[in-house]
Amino acid sequence: MNELRKDAVNLVTVGEESAGQRVDNYLARTLKGVPKSHIYRILRSGEVRINGGRAGPDVKLASGDKLRIPPIRIAEPTARTKARPLAGTPVLYEDDVLVALDKPAGLAVHGGSGIAHGLIEQLRAARPDARFLELVHRLDRETSGVLLVAKKRAALTALHSAWRAGDVDKRYQVLVRGRWRDAMRKVSLSVHKFVTRDGERRVKVDDDGQVALTIFRRIEVWPRRVPPLALLEAELRTGRTHQIRVHLTHLGFPLAGDDKYGDFAWNRELAKAGLKRMFLHAAALSLAHPLTGEALVIRSPLPADLSNYLQSIGADVANA
DSSP: OOOOOSSSOEEEEOOGGGTTOBHHHHHHHHSTTOOHHHHHHHHHTTOSEETTEEOOTTOBOOTTOEEEEOOOOOOOOOTTTSOOOOOSOOEEEEOSSEEEEEEOTTOOSSOBTTBSOOHHHHHHHHOTTOSOOEESSOOOTTOEEEEEEESSHHHHHHHHHHHHHTOSEEEEEEEEESOOOOSEEEEEOOEEEEEOTTSOEEEEEOTTSBOOEEEEEEEEEETTSSSOEEEEEEEESSOOTTHHHHHHHHHTOOBTTOTTTSOHHHHHHHHHHTOOSOOEEEEEEEEEOTTTOOEEEEEOOOOHHHHHHHHHHHHHHHHO
8 A cells, every 4th residue: 555645634445454453553554754642643533534433543444444544734754853774683584474673772663652763663664665564572672682573464463363372482591690500490470560650660570460471491600700690591481571570580580781670789880891781682483484384483693792791701700
């Protein structure tokens, strides 16, 4: 579908490729460059209509729906606010329906909350001819590693089903403080979301929360170092918000560089020693291809900043 005009009423018939998509996401994809805050404004005002009726942001479209989209009266974006072409984000895997990106730390996956353009907006800007590009899942801004983007509606639907069914194997690498002894440790602790007085989202271990299951495996430990450290693999069996970080802190093994749940004094020491961000890396995803069923294993090597810090640990131990 062609990009919609922003200076006139658009009357659109929804095609099969957009069936099942939320109307807010549909508008964000087709009204390129329009802030999501403005899209939600026209939805709340009732200016967007589906088959003649008002449309809330979570309404899902069906093939053949008649969609009325009003003129978008916003100031033209300046060169400073335009989405930049995607750069510094390597492609790990790509075919006709799926692309796996190696997301760098510090890049949000989508715009919002003061961020004009995230990775998905940059990807769409870099690929203006792509008819469909949607995030399959999310990574926190400071987390690096494998991120999947669907290029077809059918692939997105199949991958979401696989995620909900627990059929996607998700492995992370983390660096923690403490004497980790177990080769493998299964952690099942329920977690509960809450909002702080400052309005920030947080998560805590709480029996009344949602069950969260993480399996930790030992990769390497430095028990004689001060403080002792451990490099672990974390396998997510559930996908609760911040579950790796919350589980580790609850167990007494704070995650290096974690600015929400970690040890803030230790984080300052780490920054002076060269680790200036959270040591949480989405290292691998294993899944069935959403259309062919072929087994896919997509890996992301540790970024240079994290691997360099591990080398410095080894050097410190050798020189002690």
